[in-house]
Amino acid sequence: MLQSHQLTFAYSPTRRFSFPDIRCNDREAVLILGKSGTGKTTLLHLLALLLRPEKGSVTIDQTDLTQLPASKTATFRAEHVGIIYQKPHFVSALSVMDNLLLANYLAKNPQDKNRARELATHLGFADHLNKKTHEMSQGEQQRVSIARAVMNKPGVILADEPTSSLDDVNCARVVALLREQSEQIGASLIVVTHDQRLKDEFSNQVNL
Amino acid sequence: MNLFKISWANLKDKPLSSFLSGLLMTLGITIISLLLLLNKQLDEQFSRNVKGIDMVLGAKGSPLQLILSSIYQIDSPTGNIPLDEAERLTRNPMIKSAIPLSMGDSYKTFRIVGTNKKYVDHFEATVGQGALFQNNMEATIGARVAETTGLKIGDTFSGSHGLDGNGEEHGATKYKVVGIFNPSSSVIDQLILTPLSSVWAIHEHHEEHEGEEHEEHAEEDHDHEAESPREITSMLIKFRNPLGMMVARGINNNSKLQAALPSIEINRLFDLLGIGVDTLRGLAVAIMLIAGISVFVSLYNSLKERKYEMALMLSMGAGRTQLFGMLLLEGLTLSLIGFLLGLIMSRIGLLLFSMRAERNFHYSLNNLSILPEEWLVLGVAVLIGIVAAALPALGVYRMNISKTLAEE
Incomplete structure (x- = not known):
């Protein structure tokens, strides 16, 4: 469960954002739509506490992130939040398998190869587990980053423009997989995008 | 999956620049080790035979x-x-x-x-x-x-x-x-x-x-x-x-x-040899420093490319100190590899030298054990590796995760 309350953020006195409140229960999905420059990525970073808000609060599973000491936020985020970025980025020196296990390792969880293999089979890249990530197509890479985001079974999945660099076929597939995976682990799914193709896929929508 | 594995994967991912840094380190350590070995063994041979002759x-x-x-x-x-x-x-x-x-x-x-x-x-x-x-x-x-x-x-x-x-x-x-x-x-x-x-x-x-x-x-x-x-x-x-x-x-x-008087003449001989030995030693130290600079440059360059990776790992729960340690490990690994190969190469060099000395003078110089001074060389090599890696790696502490992730 994720809930935000009266979030504001300022890069400078002239560039400030205030965001509508967002509420997303477990197994639900919210689509946040906005054109570029409306602070989509900023909002996503605030929700993941990659940025500290000027005012307001973000609550994930009964924990108010803004009250967490700085030293705890990284651990909390690793444990409870899975993030999918606009461009899929990986540790390029590592194989696909190791990139998945990295999520476990950095969250200090046991490294679960079986879960990695299951996810790979389900998301359709089981043959690529020993490849380097840059040897895969964009669509495949985005599916790997979905798998990475759910490796630790987080309570919240945040996706930043997950489909903007994909063609229609891959776009539909990625969205379907995102919803399916977050429902399977009982997570709240929040997708931030300007991609109009996603409009019809989500009933809960917030416009920035 | 652990920090060492990531460091190692990063080194392997840039084989040429890792090779260059490792090679320079190896070369520097080989020369220093060889000089130490030769100096010690010549000194031993000379002093053992001169003992008691005034x-x-x-x-x-x-x-x-x-x-x-x-x-x-x-x-x-x-x-x-x-x-x-x-x-x-x-x-x-x-x-x-x-x-x-x-x-x-x-x-x-x-x-x-x-x-x-x-x-x-x-x-x-x-x-x-x-x-x-x-x-x-x-x-x-x-x-x-x-x-x-x-x-x-x-x-x-x-x-x-x-x-x-x-x-x-x-x-x-x-x-x-x-x-x-x-x-x-x-x-x-x-x-x-x-x-x-x-x-x-x-x-x-x-x-x-x-x-x-x-x-x-x-x-x-x-x-x-x-x-x-x-x-x-x-x-x-x-x-x-x-x-x-x-x-x-x-x-x-x-x-x-x-x-x-042997004491005077042998000192004179070592003084003469000393000029050459000092020059070589200076050269070896310079090569080791260049190895350090090479580690520095290649890490600095690769960190610029890997900035997003670092931010990504930070957002996935990695500590800044953890990442800093991982980068140090890359410099340290190159140093240790250089030290190990340097030890081996210097022993091979000594054996070759000894074969010649034996043929020409019937003296053999084949004590291959590790000298106490070589632990000092290890210390210097490790220090160079760590410092060379630490300078670019400090950037991890200054990194703005959100900004770096949003840039691309």
């Missing part, structure tokens, strides 16, 4: 040559001196003992040295098989001589004139091997020892039959013709106390002979 008495000429030929048996002798004059000069209260040496012949490049039991006692050599030489034409041979030439007790051999093995043989008179020394790690290992009288006998014989003079003898031609006074090549002398140095000055000023 002065060498011999013919006029280069004092260094006199020391090298009489103590280390690696240069030509300076010429011969009359035994009675040498004995007269050493009949002095300051002088505790004097060991006569006579050389000039060799067998298969191993030197035949005429001397007495005092020489053997001086080096604390012990006879392993058979007995010590006693009579004319009896020889007791060093351990390495026996090993290389295959001479056994009871065998006979004839020496050849000169020290390079190309001289003509003294065919008519043969030495008989009566004993073999235990290995003593001193110069005795590579010598054939015989009583002084054997050398005299050989050369009287030789001169009668061949009527030929040799360079070394040439200056004292007429002596031989007359009554052939007994000659030796040099005398190794031990003083009763340090004031014996005065004796050396007296001999050099007032006689036709020369007295050389």
